Amino acid sequence: MSSKQKIKEELFAIVIGALILCFYALNNKFPLLFEKSGNFIDNGFSEKKHTTGESLYSFFVAHASWGKSLWFVVYSQSVLLILVLYYYFHFFIENHRSRLIYYYGYIFFISFLMSASIAASTISPIIFGSTSLLSIGLLFFVKHLNFERTLIISVIAIVSSAMDTATILTMALIFVASPVIYLFIKGEQRVNWRTLFSRFAIVGMFSIALFLSVNKVTGKSETGFQWNNWHAGLRNLTVEFKSISIPKFKKPTVEGPAITAVENWFTSDIRECYLSKQIAGAETFDMIRMSQWMVLLLTTCACIYLLIKTKFHNNLILYLLASLLLTFIVRSGVSGKLEDGLWGFVWILPLPLFLFPVLPNHNLNEK
């Protein structure tokens, strides 16, 4: 197959993959909304720094929408995520044909049996949490990155990490814990520590700088994170555990911030918004909620089995489990709200299983 043909197929894979990730927005007839989605829209267009820690996401909404339609926002956030996911398959699977099969398989799997599509279809920064974890994972595991790819992955990592407080804190914790994680990484996948340090230094520095420059950081914030009372949030651990389950997408109230913001800033979208399933109160995720729990249970068992069988050599599983644990801890402290919870992240867990059949060091007999 010619390289031109390959590029065409790759572009097609990204465009279609992003579209599949928007399934639940399209199926709902409008992007999914939480009440606080309205705050993001309003803040983005009013161009003021806010203390909520989510100003970058607000700017993203304002710019990615082109001031015209929220459809551009959900598609843009899906494209960023899909790009990172595609890189996983690109770097881990050599054969072009198998790569596409596993890639599409994974995208359909997480979109129709897990919550990835719901997270990508919502006007909320939650999707950037997983984009950040995955892009940092790439910096961890991909040894030979050329300049363009390093740039693309780093920019995505910087932007997605700075989207909200919980994500930037998780990123910081991953970087702090990286020497420990690095010790566990063995085999060919191990990146030179100097390279890793420089990658993390650049991404860490820029994302923190970006976060601080767009947000107004004070002792107390309007919502969620409180700098001097963070430990109190740990009480929310039980709430966070419940948040693995996909939350109820309630019908936004007509006078509420979500509808008002759409009405104010996306006049031509408002009729579409009123005709959505969510507004009609017909949006239920009962079955996918159940399917996510089942898949999660099976995936966790499979991951643990692989970890034991491969004697901790499956670095990606270890990294994803560690990063999910850190996310769990940080989000309990920062938010404790079901809608910001782990439901938007857990779909990354099956990723190693889709890469596993072709991972170079998956020798099950190795003890």
Place this chain on the structure above:
Amino acid sequence: MKSKIKSIFKQIGYPNFGGVLVSTVVLLTIAFYNTSPLTFNADSAMYIESAHRRVIEPDRPILYGLFIKYFSFNTSLWLVIIAQSLIVSFVLQCYFNSFGPENNGRYSAQKKSNVFLIVFCVLVSLCMGASFQVSWIMADIFTPISILLMGGILFFKNISPLKLGVLSIMLIFSASMHNSNFYICLSLIVIIAFTFLFKSIRKQYSLLGFTFKRILLAFLLLVLSNVTLSTIQFFYGGEFKSSRGGVVFLMGNIVEMGIIDQYLNDQCGKKNYELCNYKDSIPNNFLWDARSPIHKTGGWKGSEKEYSVIIKDILTTPKYLKTFVFSSAVLTLKQFFVFETGEADKPWRRVSLAVRNYYDNDFDSFITSKQSKQKLNFTSINFLQNVVFALCLFIYIIALSSTSNVVETRYKLLAIYMILSIVINAWICGTFSGVFPRYQSRVVWLMPLPIFLFVMARWPVKSANNSR
């Protein structure tokens, strides 16, 4: 006993009979479960009434009403859905025979086709919306039938003149059952005809025995279908016109797109439209809301003239046209992914009255049905349908992007035809009527068909000696 039955089937020269019968029953599963044929809002009543009262409704053709009237023998609505199920089974079986292995009268090959047909019907009935569509007193089932018939006319190899004749007559009528069918089929023909311009594609077609003559035949049949419907409508007191209500439907969608607000704000000072009087109170559900201006500006028929002018102006002004094209693309995508089945809420009073007036025998079972008691739940079927849809789309992408010869061109072509017809259905319905789940759920169950046919062709057939 078994061999006797086999020989009887062979003697009557139609060993497919059993397969069609079983799949007819399977496709009626939802109706059996409901204990009565399913109905929809006021629409089912409108179809029933239109034929019995000889009234041409402003928004739909009369043909499906006549189908109900004559196939029910004025006795029972069950006969209507049995006829629908038989038609679907027959057409599907034509596919399983045509795309299956050369049977040469071998019983085992025939048996294989029948088994695959039945398994396919079980899958699309229990995990998708096929059974619901078949069991519904709605013209929607004739959309997949039209798509299948046209596909058959275009792609069946070595089709006998008798079979071609039967399929052609069926296409003429099924394309006239619903406003959208004609446009869907026409768009398909135009796109396929366009591909004949490319030499490489033409070469592939000729290898498959697919000629331009078939396109011409399909086009001719569509013209005939239009003329037939116009004649029937004229005969029943209407105008010599086939498509009805198109302008009003499009207007309703222009309202949903949000274009009308902008247009009226810009134009009401300059032009004297009656709609301007209501520009601040246009409801989202423009067509069916009781407060809609359509009821105050002359109804469906009376408003058509003004709406035509407005639509023409919108579609010829770049400013609005740009929004229209963008909205049309979004609506097509939305409609493509909105395909929940099971729009069977508690029957409206008008439907109950129509059943009581015209099908009194059915009334008791209708009133005590699960639908009437609101005990139908399609959550599981819809979830399964999502999964099957995802799986089919995955297989399509992988198979169609593959350059290897594992999947023969014939099956690839059929897969492209199916996906194309589903996209066109989404575009026509989404853009010209609105995004509603029933529009897509009527065709989405066609997706597994090419996959089934491919698997069947690969499935080993027992040799003639073994099968005896």
